[in-house]
Amino acid sequence: MSTLINNLKAHMARHELNARELAKRADVKPSFIYDILSGKSANPSSIKLARVAQALRVNLADLVQPSEANGADGGGAANHNAIHLPYLTVAGKGAQRHVATKFTYTPPFAFNATWLQGVMTTEAQYLRILHIEEDSMHPTLHPNDHVIVDVSRNTPSPPGIFALFDGHGIIIKRLEYTIEDINGRQDRLVQIRSDNPHYTSYEKAASELDIIGRIVWVGRNLH
Template structure:
């Protein structure tokens, strides 16, 4: 039995559901550090039957996924629960798609930030591409053509709002008044002043900007688009 995989699966369940170790420990009647010790240090090596049952019930998954025995049907076939399909989504992070646009033009008004959908990204991929917390990621749409050919109108961009302090060359979402812009930033290594540019030469750019005057929302780390 792969005990490391079980601990990793439980840790991902906790992260995706927004749970914490102490609360889950209390849920199963243990001391506040019990679940953390199990996940991080492998102590105890395996969950007790009672603890496993309580945690599986709480997360709505099969006990098999937390180290329980393989369940069998009447003809010797494995029983696959509908909740197992949901459990497999713990390998993924659900990122909200917000009902706002970042203009690659004159400026899109940010009049609402309501999730209209979610996109599933593989957890390991998210950890590799994002600077920190998956909770700091969101998907918004590009509006306009000032960032052509890099970004097109209607593209979906993944924005990391944790990655806005350590500015470096790249594409960022900026806020100006009540509008959002998506632009390419470059940093002068000597003065640390910013250049704000459009990839489409038909649109204006701004050089030698004071970073203190630029409201950076986050760095664009991925783009997806529909092929026509």
């Protein structure tokens, strides 16, 4: 039996909920819960699963990680006040692109729940961790920094630093709306800039951008 099935059953039993009651609380169809419990759904929607976790008053990681690693069995006081944020990954292309949650290969980041809820204005289910690998946003962001991406905020108003999907992978850029008059009509454009002066700025129509979310926090090692 999979980790997800075991953890889901344990948390349902703790709250004395059956599949239909949980589905109603999480605003998902009962078949979504039944398919997970029966093993029919091996890769359920991370968005719907986040709703299920919220209905059970646990973190998403508490459902998909082994219980001894995240305290799903009720033990482990060190993890009791922790919120686990998964790494950001993107699956698919074009219209089929969706933000996925990667738990399989990389363990989630654990943050103190009181601190995270105090500094973030968004619920934890919309936050993802992203590892910075290139220098286009230096000196603001450094290679090997870790940032938190708020995937619920994907419009550049106000201006800020965002994660985008360029058709090949995730890039980080500073975005700001601009207005230009083209052929007698106004088209809303977005200026796309790198903080590193070695990279060229450019503009694109807002409708052509695939914005994943806004960068809201950065952490790095001090050497």
